[in-house]
Amino acid sequence: MPHNKQPEPPSAGPQPQPQAPADAPPEPKPPVQVLYCEVCTFPPEYCEFGSSLTRCKEWLQEEHPDLFDKYYSDEALQAKVGTLSLEAQTKLEKDSMKKEAKAEAKADAAMKKKMSSHVTIKRIERNKRKYITAIHGLEAFDIDLKKAAKQFATKFATGSSVTKNAQGLDEIVVQGDVSDEVLEMIEGGVGVLKGVPEKNISVVEEKKKKGGE
Amino acid sequence: MFKKFLPSTDVSGQTPLKSSVQRSIRAAVLSQWKIEPETLESIWPKKESLVHVKCKEHISIYTIHGEPLFFQHFDEPLYPTLRLLHKYPYILPMVKVDRGAIRFLLAGAHMMCPGFTSAGGYLPPANAALPAGTPVAIHAEGKEHAVGIGITKLGTEEMRKVNKGVGVEIATHLGDDLWALQKL
Numbered sequence: 001m002p003h004n005k006q007p008e009p010p011s012a013g014p015q016p017q018p019q020a021p022a023d024a025p026p027e028p029k030p031p032v033q034v035l036y037c038e039v040c041t042f043p044p045e046y047c048e049f050g051s052s053l054t055r056c057k058e059w060l061q062e063e064h065p066d067l068f069d070k071y072y073s074d075e076a077l078q079a080k081v082g083t084l085s086l087e088a089q090t091k092l093e094k095d096s097m098k099k100e101a102k103a104e105a106k107a108d109a110a111m112k113k114k115m116s117s118h119v120t121i122k123r124i125e126r127n128k129r130k131y132i133t134a135i136h137g138l139e140a141f142d143i144d145l146k147k148a149a150k151q152f153a154t155k156f157a158t159g160s161s162v163t164k165n166a167q168g169l170d171e172i173v174v175q176g177d178v179s180d181e182v183l184e185m186i187e188g189g190v191g192v193l194k195g196v197p198e199k200n201i202s203v204v205e206e207k208k209k210k211g212g213e
Numbered sequence: 214m215f216k217k218f219l220p221s222t223d224v225s226g227q228t229p230l231k232s233s234v235q236r237s238i239r240a241a242v243l244s245q246w247k248i249e250p251e252t253l254e255s256i257w258p259k260k261e262s263l264v265h266v267k268c269k270e271h272i273s274i275y276t277i278h279g280e281p282l283f284f285q286h287f288d289e290p291l292y293p294t295l296r297l298l299h300k301y302p303y304i305l306p307m308v309k310v311d312r313g314a315i316r317f318l319l320a321g322a323h324m325m326c327p328g329f330t331s332a333g334g335y336l337p338p339a340n341a342a343l344p345a346g347t348p349v350a351i352h353a354e355g356k357e358h359a360v361g362i363g364i365t366k367l368g369t370e371e372m373r374k375v376n377k378g379v380g381v382e383i384a385t386h387l388g389d390d391l392w393a394l395q396k397l
Contacts, residue, residue, distance in 0.1 A: 028255035031300035034358060042387050043299070043358045049319050050388070088313065095316070 035064070045071055051103035053096060114140055119186065119196055123179045124206045131177035136165065138172065138186075138196070145170055147192045156181070179203050214272065214286065214383075216321045218390035220397060223269045227397070230265045230275075238263065238275070238291070242283070245290050245348070246304040256297065257282060266397055279396045284385075290348050290364070292384050295392055298350055298359050305350040305362070306343055308369070308381065309335030312354045318361055318386055324351065326372045326380040336369045343369045349381060361386035 034043055039059050040050035044067055047056035061068045117140035124132050139145055145162045149172045153160035158175040165171050174182070186193050186201055230238075242253060257263065257277060266274040271287040283291045293304060310324055311333030318324060329336050333354035337343060345368050351361040363381040365372075372380045385391045 028251040029249065029301070031255075032302060034296075034299040040388075041392070043356075045356045045358065046315075046319075046360065046387055049315055092316065 035067070038063075047071075048096065051099045053100060115197070115200070117141075117200065119201045121179050121182050121186075121201065121203045122206055123177055123203070133174045133177060133179050133182060134165070134171050135174070135182060136169065136171040138193070139170060141194075141196050143192055143194070143196075145172055148172060149174075151191045151193070152178070152182070155185070215385050215389045215391035218268070218394070220394060224397070225267050225269065227264055227266050227276075230263050232262075235263050238283075242291055246293070247306075248301065248304045252301065256301070274391075274397065276397050281391065281394065281397055284391070286384075290346075292348050292362050295359065295362060295385055295387065296395075298362060302350065302359060305348055306337060306341075307335070307352055307359075308337070308343075308349050308365075309333070309352045309354060310360075315353045315356075315360060318351065318353070318383065319388055321383065321386060321389060323366075323379045323383055324363065324381040326367070326376045326378060329369075329380055330373055330376050336372060339370060345371070348384070351381060351383075351386075 036042065037044045037047050037050075037056050037059065039056045040047055040052050042050055044056070044060050044064070047053055047060070048071075050056060057068070057072060060071070117137060119135065119137040119141070122134040122136065124134060126132055135148075138148060149160045149162050152158075152172065152174045156174060156176060156178050158178075160172060160174040162170055163173050180203075183201060183203055185191075186196050187198050189195070239253070239257075242248065243250060261277050263282075264276045264279075266276055266281075268274060272284060273286075274281050274284045275291075276282060281294045282297055283293055285291050293301075298305065308329055310318065310328040311331045313333075314324060314328035328334055335352075343349065343365055345365050347365045349363055349365055350359040351363055352358075353360045361383050362385050363383045365381050366379050367375060
C-alpha cells in the first residue's frame with residue numbers, strides 16, 4: 001500500500017490523465033497514489049467522519065504538516081461551515097464527539113477483557129505414561145490458532161491441531177506432555193505467540209478418572 | 214453488501230479460476246469500465262492467475278496474491294474495490310453527494326436522490342446520462358477521493374425528475390468490512 005507518497009494535487013479529480021500520442025506504444029496509466037491515515041485507514045480528508053478524529057489529527061500533524069494545514073486550517077474549516085447551516089454543523093460536531101467517546105470506551109472495554117482473559121495449559125493423561133497438552137484461550141490475544149498449532153507441531157515434532165472442546169470453544173491440542181515447554185514459549189513470546197502477559201497463564205493437570213477404561 | 218462481512222464465517226472457499234473464465238472476466242472488465250487494456254494489464258498482469266473467493270449470498274471476490282481487486286454479486290456487473298478505484302479514479306462514472314450525506318453513507322445507507330440534486334451534489338449532464346443499473350463511483354462534496362461504490366437504481370435523468378427515494382444503492386463504502394479487509 002503506498003503510504004508515504006504524496007497524494008495527487010487537489011484539482012485532479014476523476015479526470016483522465018493526459019493521453020499518450022497515438023503512434024507511441026500505449027503505456028499503462030500510472031495509479032494515483034493515495035495517502036491513507038494510519039490511525040483510521042481512511043484518506044485523511046475523511047478522518048473527520050471516523051471515530052478517532054483527535055488521534056488522526058495528531059498523526060497527520062506529525063507526519064504530514066502540510067496536509068494538516070490543508071484540511072484543518074481555519075480557512076478550510078470556514079469553507080466547510082459555509083456549506084452547512086450552523087445548526088447542522090454543531091450537530092455534526094456533537095455527533096462526532098459522541099462517536100469518538102464511544103469508540104474509545106469500546107477499545108477500553110476490549111483491552112480490559114483481553115487483560116482479564118486467561119490462557120490455560122492443560123495436561124491430560126491418556127494412558128499411564130502418555131499425555132496430551134491442551135492449550136485454551138489463546139484466541140483472546142489475537143493469536144492465529146492454526147498458525148500457533150503449526151508452530152507447536154514443528155517445534156515438538158508431534159501432532160498438534162486445533163479442535164473444539166466440550167464447550168464448543170477452539171483449543172490447541174498437542175500430543176505428548178509439553179506443558180512446561182509451551183509455558184516457556186508463551187512467556188517468551190516465540191513466533192506467533194506474542195502479547196500474552198505472564199500472570200494470565202496457568203498450568204493445570206487433568207487426571208483420568210478412575211473406573212474409566 | 215459488506216456491512217457485516219467476516220472472512221472466517223462468510224467465505225466458503227477459494228479456488229484459482231479457469232483461464233477461460235478469466236478471459237471472460239477480462240473482457241467484461243474492459244467493456245464495463247472505462248479502462249485501457251494496458252492499465253488493466255498493469256493491475257492484473259496476464260501471467261497472474263485470478264483467485265475466486267466465494268462468499269455468502271452469491272458474492273464473489275476476485276483476488277491476486279490475496280489482495281481483493283474486483284467483486285461481484287451473482288452475475289451483476291463487476292465492481293472494483295474502493296482501494297483500486299482510489300488508484301484509478303476514472304474507471305467508473307462519477308456522481309457526487311452533498312456534505313450532509315457523507316455521514317449516512319459512511320454508516321452504510323443507500324444514497325437518496327436529493328443528495329445528488331442539491332447544490333453540493335453532482336450528476337452527469339443530460340447528454341451523458343447514466344441508465345439505471347450502472348456501477349458508479351460516489352464522490353463527496355469538497356473531497357477529492359471516492360467515498361463509496363454503488364449501483365444506480367434510477368437513471369440519472371429520472372433521479373432529477375423524481376428527486377425522492379433511493380437513487381444509488383451502496384455496494385461498498387469507506388470503513389466497511391471489505392475496506393478493513395486488506396488481504397484475503
